[in-house]
Amino acid sequence: MVASWGISGEAANPDETPDDFRSEEFERRIASFESSARGIAGALEQPDADFQVSVSEALYFSNNERVRNDLLRDSGNSLIAKLKAIEDNQEAIEIAYWNAFNRAPHEEELHALDAYLRERTDRRDDALRQLVWSLLASSELRFNY
Numbered sequence: 232m233v234a235s236w237g238i239s240g241e242a243a244n245p246d247e248t249p250d251d252f253r254s255e256e257f258e259r260r261i262a263s264f265e266s267s268a269r270g271i272a273g274a275l276e277q278p279d280a281d282f283q284v285s286v287s288e289a290l291y292f293s294n295n296e297r298v299r300n301d302l303l304r305d306s307g308n309s310l311i312a313k314l315k316a317i318e319d320n321q322e323a324i325e326i327a328y329w330n331a332f333n334r335a336p337h338e339e340e341l342h343a344l345d346a347y348l349r350e351r352t353d354r355r356d357d358a359l360r361q362l363v364w365s366l367l368a369s370s371e372l373r374f375n376y
Contacts, residue, residue: 305356324336
């Protein structure tokens with residue numbers, strides 16, 4: 232099960248999502264995602280017609296300890312932990328895209344990220360963390376979810 236839940240849900244392991252969207256467990260997971268995302272979302276300006284991403288907002292995703300600890304951790308039920316367990320780069324990329332954007336990567340995105348991961352086989356864990364960070368910091372996620 233893969234779905235797009237907002238910034239905390241996008242960084243969560245999709246295997247941890249209940250299959251029954253009408254269940255109490257599903258409602259608890261959504262409430263948990265919303266609660267954990269409030270601190271991060273509160274630091275971001277809400278877009279309007281004249282919205283421009285500020286330098287401080289862009290740097291927030293690069294330098295904020297909470298982003299690193301909450302969204303880019305690689306233990307437990309995190310997306311990065313899930314991706315680390317997958318040997319096939321393309322499968323890992325597809326899962327990351329479905330989790331972040333609720334869509335498959337375009338062919339050129341898949342090829343570019345596969346090449347990126349293949350160039351970093353000696354530090355794959357860091358490369359996967361950077362891949363997830365790039366999706367979470369992307370304008371697609373910022374303006375669509």
